Amino acid sequence: MNQTQKNLVTLLALTAAAAGLGLYAWYGVKEPEERKAEHKEVTEQLFAAHEAGEKGEDGGAPPAPVFTQLTVKASGGTTELVREKDGTWKVTAPVSARAEASVVEAITSTLASSKFAATVEEAPTNADLEKYGLKTPVFTVTAKAYVSDPSRERTVTLYGGIENTFDGSVYVRREGDPKVYAAPGAVRWSLDKDTFTLRSKEFLGPLEEPSLQSIEVKARANAYLLARDTAGTGWRLVKPVAVRADEVKVADLLSGLKEQRALSFPTDTAEARRKLGLEAPVVDARFTPTTGEPVRVRLSAVSEDGATRVYALREQGAHALLGEVPEHALTLLDVGVPELKDKRVLDFRREDVKRAVFHPGGGAEPITVVSVSGTDGGAGVWEVESPKRGKAQHFRVVSVLGSLDTFKASGFGEAKPKNWAKYGLTDASKGAVLHGADGKELARLWLGNEVKDKPGTVYARGSGPDVLEVSATWVELPTKPEDLLQPPPSPAGTDGGPDATATPTP
Helix, strand or coil, rough: CCCCHHHHHHHHHHHHHHHHHHHHHHHHHHHHHHHHHHHHCCCCCCCHHHHHCCCCCCCCCCCEEEEEEEEECCCCCHHHHHHHHCCCEEECCCCCCCCCHHHHHHHHHHHHHCCCCEEEHHHCCHHHHHHCCCCCCCCEEEEEECCCCCCCCCCEEEEEEECCCCCCCCEEEEEEEEEEEEEHHHHHHHCCCCCHHHCCECCCCCHHHHEEEEEECCCCEEEEEEEEEECCEEEEEEEEEEEECHHHHHHHHHHHCCEEEECCCCCHHHHHHCCCCCCCCCEEEEEEEEECEEEEEEEEEEEEEEEEEEEEEEEEEEEEEEEEEHHHHHHCCCCHHHHHCCCCCCCCCCCHHHEEECCCCCCCCEEEEEEEEECCCCCCCEEEEEEEEEEEEHHHHHHHHEEEEEEEEHHHHHCCCCCHHHCCCCCEEEEEEEECCCEEEEEEEEEEEEEECCEEEEECCCCCCEEEEEECCCCCCCHHHHHCCCCCCCCCCCCCCCCCCCCCCC
């Protein structure tokens, strides 16, 4: 190639570059400016509950609208919701169920606070509506709300179209308004909800522990009956053994059921129940309240496409609800006696203790403390009665009683043993005896030998009939009177204060 040809090629390249810059200037700057001019910015709210410039009674911003009804059309279905008198929401169609509070809150909040971002078309044609997905809307939301006065309720219907892939916004229209608007993408995320999303997934509850009188469970590995104790505050295990029940564990069982969220809601028919194994359930539980109808919960497991799926049926009176739940729901109620038994070592009320006798063990003399004033074991004045007399360290006594009150076993040993001595549990063992104001024994503790292969754990005997395994360091029982007696006053000159006999420094 000669020099003339090289110059020609260079000239053509420069011309092409200049043309490219011109096209960039047109399409990259001019065209967006024209698009921006076509999309007029607006600040109007999706749900305009107030007239333009309307003020509140105090002259400030008017109060937020109170939504009373919602109708959401999405994913080929229509869901109707109403606000109850207590402020909660309920799905009324196509089913009757509690609403998912967080989802409804997102809808009402979006309607009340979100604004249109721009006007896309002032007078759209049918072709325009087709282009924006509004000829047949992707979703529709009709909302009723009032501000201050329920008699002045207003209804607004919004139609949602497709997403603008350029900026993630969504095209919307409002009934009675021909314009096509652009709204933030979050609007579609909040409003485009089907029935399953709008209804509450927590359907096995509520089962409020204080309102129940009995719980009966028949599961794959365990069966038991729990009943409210005579005082009406705690629980007792009635079957398969009669012992105190762990109140915390009972509450955990109920909260565990309440937390189960439905994965789907199959249609409830007699054939569906049979097919899903609910006529011969893996778990069958009955919860009997003080008043009202008992609640029956059945759980079944079926194999579908090589996977195990678990279904739950909740029935109360004439109301029944069928749902699919996570597989681990099967194990929630299938617990054994060791898990249900109360793990408290001693059964007593701290305020009832007026006398405590501590046995150091090893033949040492017992240490007795008594409450000499006050009506509460944690607030009265305590004195050491024997083997030495004197005022006791108040907080030391209270601390020991508190440790005994909260003392829990880490495990259970032999049930109702005939020979306690083989565990080192005898009348000569280290322990404590607690008495009430009338001298009646409230509780007694024995501490025995160390548990094999469990350092720091010893055998114990408490208020129950079984051998317990407990921490050896949970409660520090006194071994001599000085552990509880208040120390004598410090001699002059030994407490860091001035000593009258000391020679003054010159």
